[in-house]
Amino acid sequence: MSATSLRVVTVDFPNPEWVLGSNDQFHQVNTSISYWALGSHTPVTLSSHNAQPGNDITGLLYVPDLPSDDACSDAASPYVPNNVTRRSDLPDAGYDLIAIAPWLSPDCVQEYLRSARRDSARALISFLPNNSTAAPPNADDPSWALGDGEGWKNQNQYPVYAISGAEGNELMRWSAQYSGNVTDAPWGHDLTESGIDSRDYVRLFADISTGGGTALPSLWVFLLVVLGILLGIVGCTSFSMHILQRRRRVALRRRIASGEVDLEALGIKRLTVPQEVLDRMPLYTYGTGAPVPQPSTAREASNPDNPTTSTDPLPSVAEDKLSTSTASRPSSPDPNIRPTPALIRNHSYRPTPLQQPTCAICLDDFVPASEETPTGTIVRELPCHHIFHPECVDAFLRDSSSLCPMCKKSALPKGYCPRVVTNAMVRRERMMQGLRPEAGDEEDGNAESPWRRSRVRSWAVRRDGAGDGRRGVGRFFSAPVSGTSTTTADAERRGTAADGGQEMHQLPPPTARTRLGTSLARERRSVTQPARTPSHSNSQGQSRDPPIQPPATASRREWARERAVAMLGRERAPLDPDADEAERTSGWRKVVRGVFPGFGRR
Amino acid sequence: MAANKRIMKELAEINNNPLQGCTIKLAKEDDLNNWDVTMDGPPESPYAGGKFNIQIVLPKEYPFKPPVLTFKTKIYHPNVTNDDKGAMCLGMLRADEWKPPNKIVDVLKLVRAVLAAPQPDDAVEAGIANEFKTDRKAFDKTAQDWVKKYAK
Numbered sequence: 001m002s003a004t005s006l007r008v009v010t011v012d013f014p015n016p017e018w019v020l021g022s023n024d025q026f027h028q029v030n031t032s033i034s035y036w037a038l039g040s041h042t043p044v045t046l047s048s049h050n051a052q053p054g055n056d057i058t059g060l061l062y063v064p065d066l067p068s069d070d071a072c073s074d075a076a077s078p079y080v081p082n083n084v085t086r087r088s089d090l091p092d093a094g095y096d097l098i099a100i101a102p103w104l105s106p107d108c109v110q111e112y113l114r115s116a117r118r119d120s121a122r123a124l125i126s127f128l129p130n131n132s133t134a135a136p137p138n139a140d141d142p143s144w145a146l147g148d149g150e151g152w153k154n155q156n157q158y159p160v161y162a163i164s165g166a167e168g169n170e171l172m173r174w175s176a177q178y179s180g181n182v183t184d185a186p187w188g189h190d191l192t193e194s195g196i197d198s199r200d201y202v203r204l205f206a207d208i209s210t211g212g213g214t215a216l217p218s219l220w221v222f223l224l225v226v227l228g229i230l231l232g233i234v235g236c237t238s239f240s241m242h243i244l245q246r247r248r249r250v251a252l253r254r255r256i257a258s259g260e261v262d263l264e265a266l267g268i269k270r271l272t273v274p275q276e277v278l279d280r281m282p283l284y285t286y287g288t289g290a291p292v293p294q295p296s297t298a299r300e301a302s303n304p305d306n307p308t309t310s311t312d313p314l315p316s317v318a319e320d321k322l323s324t325s326t327a328s329r330p331s332s333p334d335p336n337i338r339p340t341p342a343l344i345r346n347h348s349y350r351p352t353p354l355q356q357p358t359c360a361i362c363l364d365d366f367v368p369a370s371e372e373t374p375t376g377t378i379v380r381e382l383p384c385h386h387i388f389h390p391e392c393v394d395a396f397l398r399d400s401s402s403l404c405p406m407c408k409k410s411a412l413p414k415g416y417c418p419r420v421v422t423n424a425m426v427r428r429e430r431m432m433q434g435l436r437p438e439a440g441d442e443e444d445g446n447a448e449s450p451w452r453r454s455r456v457r458s459w460a461v462r463r464d465g466a467g468d469g470r471r472g473v474g475r476f477f478s479a480p481v482s483g484t485s486t487t488t489a490d491a492e493r494r495g496t497a498a499d500g501g502q503e504m505h506q507l508p509p510p511t512a513r514t515r516l517g518t519s520l521a522r523e524r525r526s527v528t529q530p531a532r533t534p535s536h537s538n539s540q541g542q543s544r545d546p547p548i549q550p551p552a553t554a555s556r557r558e559w560a561r562e563r564a565v566a567m568l569g570r571e572r573a574p575l576d577p578d579a580d581e582a583e584r585t586s587g588w589r590k591v592v593r594g595v596f597p598g599f600g601r602r
Numbered sequence: 603m604a605a606n607k608r609i610m611k612e613l614a615e616i617n618n619n620p621l622q623g624c625t626i627k628l629a630k631e632d633d634l635n636n637w638d639v640t641m642d643g644p645p646e647s648p649y650a651g652g653k654f655n656i657q658i659v660l661p662k663e664y665p666f667k668p669p670v671l672t673f674k675t676k677i678y679h680p681n682v683t684n685d686d687k688g689a690m691c692l693g694m695l696r697a698d699e700w701k702p703p704n705k706i707v708d709v710l711k712l713v714r715a716v717l718a719a720p721q722p723d724d725a726v727e728a729g730i731a732n733e734f735k736t737d738r739k740a741f742d743k744t745a746q747d748w749v750k751k752y753a754k
Contacts, residue, residue: 360703361665362608396666405666405702 002045003161004209006125008061008171010034010178010185011205012196016093029202030194033187035174041135043125043161043208046144047153051210057123057159059096061175061204062087064115064124072108076101079129079169081176085203087119089179098206099124100171103162106146113156123208124160127168136162161208171204178203238595245597249421252429256417261429262410263418268428270578271402271418273411278394281411284387286366286377360406361392384409423597424581608665609634612706621710635660639710643753644718648745649677652753656713658706668700669709678741678748680720680731692716692724 010029051057062085066073079102090097099121101112109126116124128136128143137143144162146152153160163171178185182198185191192198255261263269358365359379366377366387379387380394386406396405402412585593613634616626623642630636637658643649655674661667673688683689693712694704725731734741 358703360701363611363703363705364607400663400666 002048002210003043003051003057003159006039006043006161006163007037007207007209008039008174009036009205009207010202011060012182012191012200012202014197015199015201016091026205028205029191029196033190033194034202035178035186035204037167037170037174039163039167040133041164041167043163044136044139045159046126046139046162047156047160048210049153049159050157051123051159055210057098057208057210059098059122059206060090061085061098061100061125061171061206062090062119063172063175064099064101064112064119064121066108066111066115070108070111072104072111075104075108079104079172081172083179084172084176085179090203091201097121098208100168100175100206101126102129102168102172103127103144104129106148109146110152113152113160116158117156121158123158123206124156125163125168125171125206125208126160127163128165129168130165131169133164133166136164175204234595241596245423245426248426248430249423252426253417253421256421257415259414263425263429266429266432268432269418269422269425271410271412272399273397273402275398277412277416278398280413281383282381283390284379284381286368286379286387356387359389359392360386361388361396364389382409382411383413384411423593424578426597427593428581606634609660613637615705616707621707621714623714624710626710629657635662635664637706641710641713641717643749644714647718648742649679649717649749649753652677652749654717654753658709660706665702665704668695668697668704669706671695671709671713676748676752678730678745679717680722680725680727680734681716683726684730689726690716691726692721 009031011026012029013026045051063080065086065088066076087097097119099112099116099119101109101116101124103109103126112126113124139162182188182191182196182200182202185202191202196202252261256263261268263271356366366379366389368377378390380390381387382393382404384404384407386404388405393405397411402410404411613626613628620626623644625640627638628634628636629638637660639656639658641654641656643652643654653675654677657672657674659670659672661670671690673682673690676684676688678684681690681692690713693716694700695709695712720731720734722731722734730741733744
């Protein structure tokens with residue numbers, strides 16, 4: 001490694017012959033009464049053999065001995081004072097040594113190098129004997145060539161550095177001053193005064209700093225190392241979090257697919273219904289109320305092989321006022337629609353014209369299929385059994401929300417999972433999970449969270465509808481009126497709706513059911529939004545106040561609509577959580593979330 | 603345009619069968635989404651005798667999104683913001699409570715009901731709500747003063 005600086009100071013260390021067992025008590029002598037120097041140039045590195053970056057090379061400065069009768073001794077004499085510090089002027093104890101020698105003829109340099117090898121010097125400092133104060137020439141300068149190629153560099157187990165000639169001469173001079181007894185050294189008297197034992201050695205000590213390969217200042221190296229470690233930690237954490245998050249996404253996808261998590265009802269993700277799912281939703285012709293022959297017109301068309309349908313005395317047919325649409329129906333907007341198997345529909349609750357005479361979106365009446373109008377209105381039935389004009393509801397489901405506009409229940413099939421499950425969805429779902437136990441704690445022992453509760457309730461209602469057979473209808477569509485008689489009268493006023501009237505007859509007094517529904521709704525609301533409960537029920541009450549009397553006049557449709565409004569679920573319609581979050585999250589937070597997914601709850 | 607059809611239907615309905623104390627017309631003849639309503643203050647309320655101009659803006663997504671209701675006439679009421687907007691956001695008017703089968707007539711009925719009986723627990727003006735709850739007389743007086751001042 002290349003040297004970055006050379007520092008020479010005077011040190012004092014005890015004579016190991018006198019002080020046993022403590023032979024490395026080096027003290028730097030106070031600089032005011034001793035020599036010290038910091039090289040004015042960066043030393044030129046001639047050979048970096050065995051020099052470790054960052055490890056300073058230190059040692060007592062000395063001049064290697066040459067054979068006494070060698071010609072080099074004479075050649076060196078002008079540059080090497082007689083009493084310069086030699087190996088013999090240093091104790092034998094294994095101190096680190098740094099040799100210093102003038103760069104004379106190649107032979108003489110080789111002699112010096114050999115001598116320094118013998119002494120196990122840690123480095124050799126050399127200088128051109130020109131007394132120049134300029135920086136020494138570069139390492140590839142011919143003046144450093146020894147005629148053996150680069151062989152000498154590898155022969156030596158120590159690095160070789162060069163300093164300017166003037167500095168070399170100065171070091172030589174001072175080395176000569178500090179080669180004898182303490183009292184002979186410059187400021188010898190002061191040295192002994194300052195408490196240095198006169199038997200001690202006072203010698204020059206060299207410290208060659210070697211920087212890193214890029215020759216960066218060590219502070220920067222340190223900062224870079226720290227930065228690198230930090231980046232490494234951040235990278236590892238980010239990586240493991242991404243893996244963890246990936247696993248969570250997979251788990252969430254699985255749970256969505258299994259129906260355990262309802263994304264939109266929980267406000268995790270605003271979903272829309274893709275066209276292909278929409279196409280699979282049943283389209284019906286809005287049926288007439290007439291029991292046997294009327295629905296069969298549509299049904300026979302769809303099942304020409306099954307003529308028994310029209311004469312089937314089963315009440316299910318009698319009450320089946322909705323018939324499947326068929327591919328052959330000319331007015332059907334999509335000729336490829338496959339009707340849902342009748343078997344499935346028979347087990348579920350089916351709304352009748354009485355319950356849903358009007359499309360809640362455009363407020364137009366559905367026109368039943370009858371003798372005058374053989375093709376009735378085509379209606380789209382959502383899984384929650386609410387029916388709409390396809391042209392009204394399709395665009396909404398496709399573009400805005402997957403929730404039924406009426407009851408806010410998802411129109412997506414069970415287990416439907418969006419193609420992309422994002423980290424944001426995972427985070428919101430986890431947040432919901434975190435909220436659930438808390439909500440449960442506030443209530444009594446077996447109480448469940450609002451979400452759980454709503455699910456249980458909707459399940460119960462659905463089951464009620466199914467198990468109760470066709471009569472389950474009443475549970476959904478109870479009128480906010482008082483007294484059975486009016487209901488009956490009203491039903492009968494509807495003329496042809498004969499079996500609808502029957503149905504109404506069978507129902508228990510509607511008031512009781514209304515109250516039940518309302519109290520359920522209220523209860524649920526009190527769980528989800530306790531603070532707002534009173535005013536809400538108030539305003540709701542007032543908006544429906546006074547209770548709508550069964551339509552004495554023409555507004556049968558109005559009355560049905562009011563009923564629908566009164567009975568709708570109270571689920572909050574979630575706004576788009578993604579847009580909401582994007583609006584409320586600050587930029588740096590988004591960055592943190594990008595790097596550390598799953599970090600922080602909100 | 604299902605929405606336009608529906609709005610026209612509602613407009614026709616309300617013109618054929620007007621709500622008591624309300625006159626309704628379109629703000630601009632060619633803009634179905636902008637309604638101008640003048641509502642009389644309900645009798646036996648501090649607002650009796652006042653005529654309140656209410657602007658109803660039907661969003662593009664109507665009827666999937668609730669209409670936006672603003673009082674153009676200044677009114678001293680806990681549920682109406684006391685600024686230039688005069689916004690009212692209550693009950694079915696909230697985005698999360700709105701249901702498509704709700705009609706403008708229902709909204710107007712709700713407004714009348716809220717004028718007759720303010721909802722201090724759901725207030726947008728906390729100060730007025732507080733006064734309404736604690737010092738009903740002072741509230742009535744200020745409300746009547748405002749009616750005289752702004753709603754004649």
